[in-house]
């Protein structure tokens with residue numbers, strides 16, 4: 001149990017709030033467990049029509065907790081030991097609609113989670129980034145397929161390789177979000193859209209979503225990405241990147257082999 005993820009069900013909308021504002025909602029192992037449980041509940045609980053992801057504080061999420069990367073990298077953990085894969089599996093197979101309300105930073109899985117949401121509302125001044133290469137990692141959450149499919153290869157490669165953030169306005173222009181609005185309006189609009197979807201015919205919505213995506217292909221890709229991500233996570237270059245983040249300095253990468 002963690003109080004770093006809060007859930008609330010009202011009018012068919014299960015809202016899932018990341019609640020670790022002092023760490024910019026960086027996601028720990030316990031939080032992935034809670035996110036997985038909420039997503040699994042959304043799938044199986046008939047009272048849930050829509051799941052909505054949001055963040056408390058001024059960030060959506062700073063992505064995976066980097067301290068956890070250090071711990072897991074030194075343990076040599078694989079997909080079966082990592083709660084993140086339970087969450088990704090539930091996301092890949094989720095048949096009900098997912099909505100995201102994004103204010104502030106959305107980093108790493110904070111961005112790649114959005115690729116699994118069916119409606120995304122962002123703040124105009126949100127900053128979305130996927131700095132996997134900056135951390136000497138590799139894309140995850142089927143983002144190696146989904147991001148280029150949405151924004152095109154050159155833009156996706158730049159997002160992965162340079163790790164620089166794009167604004168909410170650009171995210172809407174590039175098709176990553178349905179609406180970009182002032183930050184103060186994000187939650188209200190996301191709940192409004194979620195409420196509209198929750199009132200639609202549930203089986204029709206589910207079949208529509210199922211026809212639009214291939215869950216098994218996505219899950220297979222997530223596992224394949226997990227191999228590259230996992231071996232990078234245990235690499236000296238990634239350890240250097242994680243230590244540099246912890247020590248608030250720039251990483252220095254040795255020549256690759």
Ligand code: COA
Pocket residue numbers: 022023024026027062063064065066067105107108109131132135
């Ligand atoms: N893992 C662990 N702790 C994190 C974190 C993460 N992913 N992101 C932020 N934090 C912590 C910071 O270490 C800091 O902790 P401290 O107050 O104990 O020093 C606190 O959250 C606030 O972060 P800070 O960096 O001071 O905020 P900022 O507004 O200057 O910058 C970010 C926000 C998100 C740009 C910056 O924190 C960042 O780059 N985080 C890492 C993002 C990342 O690479 N995630 C992994 C993606 S795969």
